[in-house]
Amino acid sequence: MSTSTLPSIPGTDPERSPLDAFKIAVAASINKALPEVSLEAAYKAADIGRKGVDFSVAVARFKLGGKPDPWAKKVEESFVADDFIESVKAEGAFLSFTARTTSLTRNVLTTIDHFTNQSPTGQPSYGTNESGKGKNVVIEYSSPNIAKQFHVGHLRSTIIGAFLCNVYKACGWEVTSLNYLGDWGRQFGLIAVGFEKYGSEEELEKNAIRHLYDVYVKINKDAEEDESVNDAARAYFKRMEDGDESALTHWRKWRELSIERYKTEYERLNVAFDIYSGESQVGKESQDSCLKQLEDMGLVSDSDGAKIVDLEKYKLGKAVVRKKDGTSIYLTRDIGGAVERYEKYKFDKMIYVVASQQDLHLAQFFKVLELLEYPWAKSLEHVNFGMVQGMSTRKGTAVFLEQIIEEAAKVMHEQMQSNEEKYKQIENPHETAQEIGITAIKIQDMSAKRINNYTFNWSRMLSFEGDTGPYIQYAHVRLASMERKNPNLVPLPPATEIRFELLSEAKARDIVFLLATYPDVVKTAQERHEPSGVVTFSMKLAHLIASAWETLIVKGEPDEQKARARLFLFIRARDVLGAALRLLSITPLDRM
């Protein structure tokens, strides 16, 4: 069976995406019976069917005139089985195509094996595609504020952003990831004043993020009671804005030490950035020149000494672009920053992963860039997400990212210790607990559509039952243990020597079919900027595997060829589950 006998349809890739071969065969048989339906149109109409139906085609979509039923019948009557499609049935206005099981199994499992073990990139690459070849995207995410709380909005941005970077890479894009720190603004004036009173170089070196936060909290309290603290802070920040070196040295050190600390914490989350940028890095010149352009275009008006751009026409309110005292603001920095980034990266697309609370802010600065007639303004996208209630540790509110990670690890560790036997077998229980804990957080976060709000719930997300991270990791661990547990069957022979026809059980077919959909899952996730589809896929696969153990036994199966074919199936399922987890920025575990 070879895909070379199939007609080629633009946009399809049967070499990488095994279902494409079958959908093309479906399209060819429709096009043969109804030449007025193009191959492309027929291919697009080949949907994955519901229960028991491989591919379903709604004939009405072709708009052939009259009732669709006779047209469907016509396809059924002229159908000739081939290597890919075994039969078709016309049911009213619908056609149901059935793929040949052995072809499907062989094609899917061989493809996965190929892209895992002989991957052209050297990295497992089943599910990847080249739709973004030659294009580059800048993805800004996480973007916490130095000396302030790392709140759940930053956590979500980190999780979703890391996923987007992976999924864009999987679709062939060149990705630049960028962390836009809140490292500028009046709070640094306050911290400078506070540091003189409460600061400690030693504490700063130990943990800059914590120490700066402590100082900030303390001085904020003082400022509430003593207005002169605020005056001093304002004066100090003004010096920073004016580029006064003596005011900038401390700030520079705080920033560097904070970044160092962030880096190690992100590493625990399996997250890394190409660039640590920040509000401080946006040049005065680019902000001023945008402002000047806006003024020249007559778009700026005065409001109590502040400068504003009226966006009421677009239902986006009035945007302040310069404060009364002349200091720069968040919005203007974003405008200037985007211009600078375009000059630097010439991106085809730039994505901002920011909570939906800032929908208006992003819409405003996108609109201003559009009014400034930057042609690339159209290629900016805001990937937003809903709120999370109740993220806290058992001791109270979580303020730092490390508290969240540590709490997840601790709760998971206690949970693991409750099974003494198993616990003893784990080599590095602390790391494992941390990894499962992080998996739990990420899976909970990406399970539903990103725009939804949800409630943070430690016990629910850390449970081994139900649709949780630990449940998926457990499925991976079981799959990963198969080779270890069946030393007589390994190493497995190459795919060409596997007897795929022995995988005839419905359970095996269900697994194969699900694995075949993975390349489409990746593509859709990229198009919609939506990780939930990948989580759903992983969950389905984990459930299917769990329900297959008893039917598809390997250890104890007397027919060695059959046992091998089943092992091959499970190992390929492991490959794909591992790929899906990695796409979600989760490290798949081999033991737990």
Ligand SMILES: NC(=[NH2+])NCCC[C@H](N)C(=O)O
């Ligand atoms: N380009 C941007 N405005 N990105 C979002 C930055 C988020 C900001 N630091 C915050 O915590 O609210």
